Amino acid sequence: MTGFLTLLHKELLRFWKVGFQTVFAPMVSTLLYLMIFSHVLEEHVEAYPGVTYTVFLIPGLIMMSMLQNAFANSSSSLIQSKITGNLVFVLLSPLSYQEIFIAYVLASVVRGLAVGLGVYLVTLGFFDLSVASLPWVFLFALIGSALLGALGIIAGIWAEKFDQLAAFQNFVILPLTFLSGVFYTIHSLPPFWQGLSHLNPFFYVIDGFRYGFFNASDISPYVSLGIVAMCFLAVSWLTLQMLKAGYKIRH
Amino acid sequence: MTPAIEVKQMHKRFGRLQALAGVDLEIRTGEFFALLGPNGAGKTTLINIIAGLTRATSGSVRVMGYDVVADYRDARRMLGVVPQELVYDPFFTVRETLVIQSGYYGLKNNEAWIDEIIHHLDLADKAGVNMRALSGGMKRRVLVAQALVHKPPVIVLDEPTAGVDVELRQGLWRFVRQLNRDGHTVVLTTHYLDEAEALCNRVAMLKQGNIVALDTIRNLVNSVPGCAVRLRLSPDTLPSGLRPLMSIREEGYYILTLDEYSQLEHVMAALRGAGSQVLEMQVLQPDLEEVFVKIMGGAEYRESAAVPT
Numbered sequence: 060m061t062g063f064l065t066l067l068h069k070e071l072l073r074f075w076k077v078g079f080q081t082v083f084a085p086m087v088s089t090l091l092y093l094m095i096f097s098h099v100l101e102e103h104v105e106a107y108p109g110v111t112y113t114v115f116l117i118p119g120l121i122m123m124s125m126l127q128n129a130f131a132n133s134s135s136s137l138i139q140s141k142i143t144g145n146l147v148f149v150l151l152s153p154l155s156y157q158e159i160f161i162a163y164v165l166a167s168v169v170r171g172l173a174v175g176l177g178v179y180l181v182t183l184g185f186f187d188l189s190v191a192s193l194p195w196v197f198l199f200a201l202i203g204s205a206l207l208g209a210l211g212i213i214a215g216i217w218a219e220k221f222d223q224l225a226a227f228q229n230f231v232i233l234p235l236t237f238l239s240g241v242f243y244t245i246h247s248l249p250p251f252w253q254g255l256s257h258l259n260p261f262f263y264v265i266d267g268f269r270y271g272f273f274n275a276s277d278i279s280p281y282v283s284l285g286i287v288a289m290c291f292l293a294v295s296w297l298t299l300q301m302l303k304a305g306y307k308i309r310h
Numbered sequence: 311m312t313p314a315i316e317v318k319q320m321h322k323r324f325g326r327l328q329a330l331a332g333v334d335l336e337i338r339t340g341e342f343f344a345l346l347g348p349n350g351a352g353k354t355t356l357i358n359i360i361a362g363l364t365r366a367t368s369g370s371v372r373v374m375g376y377d378v379v380a381d382y383r384d385a386r387r388m389l390g391v392v393p394q395e396l397v398y399d400p401f402f403t404v405r406e407t408l409v410i411q412s413g414y415y416g417l418k419n420n421e422a423w424i425d426e427i428i429h430h431l432d433l434a435d436k437a438g439v440n441m442r443a444l445s446g447g448m449k450r451r452v453l454v455a456q457a458l459v460h461k462p463p464v465i466v467l468d469e470p471t472a473g474v475d476v477e478l479r480q481g482l483w484r485f486v487r488q489l490n491r492d493g494h495t496v497v498l499t500t501h502y503l504d505e506a507e508a509l510c511n512r513v514a515m516l517k518q519g520n521i522v523a524l525d526t527i528r529n530l531v532n533s534v535p536g537c538a539v540r541l542r543l544s545p546d547t548l549p550s551g552l553r554p555l556m557s558i559r560e561e562g563y564y565i566l567t568l569d570e571y572s573q574l575e576h577v578m579a580a581l582r583g584a585g586s587q588v589l590e591m592q593v594l595q596p597d598l599e600e601v602f603v604k605i606m607g608g609a610e611y612r613e614s615a616a617v618p619t
Contacts, residue, residue: 065413073401144397148456150363151391152414153383310324310364 063158066149070166074132081128081170086177089124093117093182096242106244107275117188118269119241121175122203126261129171129204130211130232133163137215138224141308150309156302160212160295167208168201175200188272195271195280199287203264206291207232209298216307235261245277260290312375314339314464314495315360320369322355322519329355331519333369337497337512339463342490344506345499347516348606353499354394356516357468361391373464387415390462392453394469394499398441404428404452405437408459415460427455430485447478454482458489465489467498471505483509507598515605523605527598534596534604536569539577542590549584552577565594 074081097113106115140146149159182188190196210232218224239261245253256262267283270276276283302308315337322330330352337343345353358364360371362378362385371378376385399407405424412420428434431451436444441452450470457465467486471479487509490496500506506513507527515523523530538557541548541564548556548564555577558565566577574593581588 061416061418062414065410068413069410076401140399143400144393144395145399147363147393147395147397148399148411149414151361151386151389152411153386153416154414155383305365309362310358 062152062154063162066154066159066162067165070132070136070162071169073136074166074170081132082173082177085124085128085174086181089120089174089178090181093120107273110273110275114186114188115244115269115273116242117179117182117186118272119265121178121182122200122265122268123236123239123241124178125171125175125200125204126207126236126264127232128174129167129207130214130228132167132170133208133211134215134218134224134228135211136163136166137212138218138221141215141219142221146308156299160209160299160302163212164205164208164295167211168204171204171207172200175204190272191274192271196268197271198284199264199268199271199280202284202287202291203261203268206260206264206287206294209291209294212298213294213301216301219307235259239265240277241265260287263287311339313337313372314341314374315497316372317356317360318370320356320359320371321367322352322359322364323367328519330359330366330369333516333519333521335514335521335524337495339374339495340490340493341495341497341512342487342510343495343497344510344513345497345516346503346506346513346602347499350518351516352519353516354468357391357466357497357499360466361389362386387460388463390457390460390465392457392465392467392470394472396446396449396453398444398449398452400440400442403438403440404433404444404455407441407452408455411456412459417460420459423461424455424459427458430488431455432481447474450474451478451482454485463493464495464497467496469499469501471500471502479505503597503599503602513598515602517606523601530601531596531598534601536567536573537571537596538594539566539568539574540564540590540592540594541566541588543581544587544589547586549580549586551580551584563590 093113093116096116100112106112137146140149179188214224214227218227238256239259240256245256245262248256263278263283263286266276266278267280267287270280270283313336315335317333317335320330320333321328333352333356345356347353355364359366360373360378362382365379373385374388376388378385402410405428408424408427409420412418412424428437431454433448433451433455436448441449444452454467454470457467465486470482474482483505486496498506498510510527512526513523513530514521525533542562543564546562552564552566555566555568555573556564557567568574568577
């Protein structure tokens, strides 16, 4: 247990020591999104009956920042360790690949939750957004961050240069989060795009998370949870296989 | 007794490159052992396989009896590796680095031992400094310290003195020698053959993925027959009968290569006959470098071996 806890602690320290960049900066950018979009769109849209656009937007933005930061945490930690070579200290140690996996995922979850909670607390100062069901909110926050933490491990192991990691982030993660219904309910989309959105796992994360706030969502939170859980299991399985085989890290 | 390291039929291929071609090697506990060979001979590959950083294509390795794949957790607890590359984690100070490294090995409250390593490696006044701010030599010391946090019975140093100043080199060897006296098995790779000769009991020489020599330094050196004689003469001319033996003419000196010691007799007789007076005379024993050059393929290798890298 000590080995695993040490790695987890190290991963937490790693982002906390540069907290301005890893926690406060994403909070600020998320709040900027919120200010701008709410100013432009407030009068035009009412997503659910009685839910103004701004209030509708907040859970989506919180989840988006959690997903992006959870991904950034494990992926940037791994690629930095690979490129500077200090991953060798973990690879030489008796830590098992399962311990390495859980430590990186948990650190990602903690960073995701820290950013998400920070954004939420600040918005409370300006908007009236109460939580309808804390368990749903927490569950989706947890599993969404964990999913992206695991994806971050895959990207960090696969990428050999920062350039490749940036490509993964900008061409996979960013479109999937932006097109997941953060800024709109997918019922407002044409049928083709609605159908396409259903193939995006991040859509279910955000939709389920939103249900926790409004008791209303595009689809049932149970279905969303099931789909997200299956995605998480599949991605975790793949990540564990990569770590076990030493793909790109033990030659 | 269980060998410290036991390598059996080790093969490793990187694509079309055969890095190791069937290496068998047993290093006994308590030995001070050197792996020698030119760049690309497979030294680091072999060490990386022992450390679990690289997977063998076939063959097995045991460290203190534990298989490095099947029992990797136990095998890795037995092993401390100082990597060749100067790597560090820029987020942490020296002490944090060592506490974290201890934790990876499951050790809590390792402060007393960490203090001792810090003291022995002369890192005391740098303990609170961020790794980024250290000089290359200091970073190298921290790498050594990291390899020792869990008191491994087997210590592997991959070219620990490359690019390191004289003072640190001597301090490092003093400490490593002490560890060896305390019962740790030490394995090192180095390009400085005089270091290997001064420190080690046994050496293995690798060439293109094969072990081409494996013996004590004494036996290896004795395996080169004969000696060299360095002479200063008055008058400064070599009797013609000795010309065929001359290998090098230095300023004022002649160096003769003899196949056996008994030829000394003949040299002395020839000098006497020519009326030459011997002003200085040294008998030069073959050293490890000579053995190395010979084994690695003679003259064509001599040039690159002469350049310490």
